[in-house]
Structure formats: structure tokens, C-alpha cells
Amino acid sequence: EIVFTQSPTTMTASPGEKVTITCRASSSVSYMHWYQQKPGASPKPWIYETSKLASGVPDRFSGSGSGTSYSLTINNMEAEDAATYYCQQWNYPKYTFGAGTKLELK
Amino acid sequence: EVQLQQSGAELRKPGTSVKLSCKVSGYNFRNTYMHWVNQRPGKGLEWIGRIDPANGNTIYVEKFKSKATLTADTSSNTAYMQLSQLKSDDTAIYFCAMQSGSFFDYWGQGVMVTVSS
Numbered sequence: 001e002i003v004f005t006q007s008p009t010t011m012t013a014s015p016g017e018k019v020t021i022t023c024r025a026s027s028s029v030s031y032m033h034w035y036q037q038k039p040g041a042s043p044k045p046w047i048y049e050t051s052k053l054a055s056g057v058p059d060r061f062s063g064s065g066s067g068t069s070y071s072l073t074i075n076n077m078e079a080e081d082a083a084t085y086y087c088q089q090w091n092y093p094k095y096t097f098g099a100g101t102k103l104e105l106k
Numbered sequence: 107e108v109q110l111q112q113s114g115a116e117l118r119k120p121g122t123s124v125k126l127s128c129k130v131s132g133y134n135f136r137n138t139y140m141h142w143v144n145q146r147p148g149k150g151l152e153w154i155g156r157i158d159p160a161n162g163n164t165i166y167v168e169k170f171k172s173k174a175t176l177t178a179d180t181s182s183n184t185a186y187m188q189l190s191q192l193k194s195d196d197t198a199i200y201f202c203a204m205q206s207g208s209f210f211d212y213w214g215q216g217v218m219v220t221v222s223s
Contacts, residue, residue, distance in 0.1 A: 033209040042201055042213040086151055094167045095153040
């Protein structure tokens with residue numbers, strides 16, 4: 001069974017700051033999806049297949065990675081980016097979410 | 107516009123069961139996988155399982171195999187999840203999510219299930 005470790009668990013960032021969230025897998029995986037969730041709301045698809053931005057996602061977001069290490073990056077943090085971000089991957093026979101990274105505005 | 111409309115909040119006593127619904131509109135229901143995900147209070151997302159509405163095939167994560175039963179009605183474009191033998195630990199928000207490609211591209215609004223005596 002592949003285990004995903006997401007880091008950091010929580011972080012704060014100032015407006016304009018660069019933010020990187022990492023998801024590491026215990027074995028190599030072929031891609032990673034990312035979801036954004038704000039309090040009281042459903043998760044939203046954010047980045048899919050490692051680097052593709054979902055509809056409506058600002059281009060200050062990017063995704064990268066391969067093998068066992070994947071990341072979500074925000075260039076120029078904005079207030080609206082404060083949320084919890086989850087990585088997700090399909091590894092038969094199940095989907096697995098990372099534990100989440102809570103990103104707060106400083 | 108694709109929409110997933112979930113049924114309303116539920117309050118159940120321990121040992122009982124509950125059946126949640128998720129109605130899909132704006133997309134060909136047969137061409138999806140429908141997933142269920144839970145989120146316990148203050149915790150992260152946990153995948154429960156999925157159903158292929160076209161043929162009824164299901165996959166469950168091991169810990170939910172005896173807890174959750176997924177079904178789908180293609181005549182009404184509705185996915186269902188029944189949770190049985192409810193315990194306080196089953197108190198959570200339950201989301202349905204639709205997969206048309208490789209990821210969960212649409213989500214329901216979530217339904218709060220509270221298990222309390």
C-alpha cells in the first residue's frame with residue numbers, strides 16, 4: 001500500500017510570498033491531483049495530472065513533480081489562496097488523499 | 107452546468123442505518139464514476155469507494171466494505187450510499203464526487219450525518 005506524506009501540515013504566508021506544498025509517496029506514482037477546500041465548503045479540483053490547472057484556477061498556481069515527489073506552488077500568495085490543500089492519487093484498488101496542508105494568510 | 111445535489115442532514119441513533127443520495131444533472135451519468143468521500147469533524151478527506159453507474163461495479167476501501175453499500179439508479183441519475191450499523195465514529199460530512207476523466211471534477215455540497223443516542 002502506498003502512503004502519502006503531505007508537508008507542511010500547516011503554514012502561513014504573507015501576500016506576495018511564494019508557497020510550496022509537497023506530497024511524497026512511499027512508492028513511485030504516475031501523477032498527482034490537488035484539491036482546494038475552504039471551511040464549510042466542498043473540495044474543488046485545483047491541479048490535475050500533476051501540472052494541469054482546473055477550470056478557473058489562477059495561473060499563479062502551478063504543479064510539478066514525478067516519481068515519489070510532487071508539489072503545488074503559489075507564486076505571489078493572495079488572501080483568497082488561504083485554504084486547505086489535499087493531494088490525491090489513484091493506486092489500484094483505491095484512491096488516497098494526503099492529510100492536507102492548511103495554508104493561512106499572515 | 108453539471109450539478110451534484112445531495113440529500114439533507116441526517117441524525118441517527120447508534121446501530122441504525124442511513125441512505126444518502128446524490129443526484130447528478132448536466133452530464134451523462136452512465137459515463138462517470140461516482141465516488142463517496144467522508145470528512146470527520148476537523149479532519150481530512152477519506153475516500154470510501156466508487157460505483158460505475160453503467161454496470162453497478164463497485165470498489166470500496168477495505169475499512170468500509172462492511173459499512174457502506176453503493177448503488178446507482180441510471181433512470182434518475184442518482185447515486186446512493188447506505189451506511190449500516192452506525193456508530194458515533196461515523197459522524198462526518200459525506201461528499202459525493204463525480205469522475206469523468208482522471209480526477210474528481212465535480213463535488214456535491216456534502217451532507218452531515220450525526221450519530222448520537
